[in-house]
Amino acid sequence: MTFKNILVNTNNSIATITINRPSKLNALNRVTINELHEALKSIKDDPKSKVIIITGSGEKAFVAGADISEFADYSVEEGSNLAAQGQKQLFDFIENFNKPIIAAVNGFALGGGLELAMACHFRVASTNAKMGLPEVSLGVIPGYGGTQRLPQLVGKGRAMEMIMTAGMIDSNQALSYGLVNHVKTQDELLSFCESLTSKIMRNSSVAISAGIKAINAGFTDGIDGYQAEIDEFGKCFGTEDFKEGTTAFLEKRKADFPGK
Structure with a gap:
């Protein structure tokens, strides 16, 4: 372009x-x-x-x-x-x-x-x-x-x-x-x-995107930032990045996030 x-x-x-x-x-x-x-x-x-x-x-x-x-x-x-x-x-x-x-x-x-x-x-x-x-x-x-x-x-x-x-x-x-x-x-x-x-x-791009949404929610009229955080937090549990991050932590190795 x-x-x-x-x-x-x-x-x-x-x-x-x-x-x-x-x-x-x-x-x-x-x-x-x-x-x-x-x-x-x-x-x-x-x-x-x-x-x-x-x-x-x-x-x-x-x-x-x-x-x-x-x-x-x-x-x-x-x-x-x-x-x-x-x-x-x-x-x-x-x-x-x-x-x-x-x-x-x-x-x-x-x-x-x-x-x-x-x-x-x-x-x-x-x-x-x-x-x-x-x-x-x-x-x-x-x-x-x-x-x-x-x-x-x-x-x-x-x-x-x-x-x-x-x-x-x-x-x-x-x-x-x-x-x-x-x-x-x-x-x-x-x-x-x-x-x-x-x-x-180095960190999860999926989690970072969720963090951006949650932080911005707290500055948006009519939106409960705490509820937005809860929602985004919950969604993270269904991602491949969460599985990789927690597995890597338990295995004491560096995470290789797939970004999904």
Whole structure:
């Protein structure tokens, strides 16, 4: 599959997706959102890809925001549709993806860029990264889940401050807030993310997928997260991975999970 604005590389069961619009600081537009969706859809059922890393090209930006020129003259209805379609097609799709997705935040992650990173299952930032939701400085609010995911990650008060001031925080502040899990130099960023994927891939992909569902359930209105955990826990007992994992433990050997 050939893309215009992203690069996809799969190596050692790691699919790395690089947003590649350096002249626009990797800003998200409709084409890029669609390409990210199509790339992830193809990876979803690909047994060769077990973990995904999303990053930006160059050393300046992960994604410096949405492409404002595309929607500056939108009506109320068009604006609502933009947010609804974008959330369904990409941001919610990433959050509920069946395989772990790590955001390697290699520079500016602003507006839609930070929303993209927050939709991923967790984030690793480079030391030069800066993050923020500047939408209110344009007379609008975050529309791709930012008002919901940011308080889940950093708390209501900090989210209110970040959104109201439209300011940026650096990677160390993001680490102290819990917005990112780790901070590494630009040179170390991808190799560190790959080392994390190695640890992830030692475990049952079926159990990890169940864990993603159970964790997300606790943040979804109208769903009992504890019951979702019970359901997913029970389902694990019917998998080949459970049989292999428990047998390997009892036989004191390393498990070789079939992923079923």
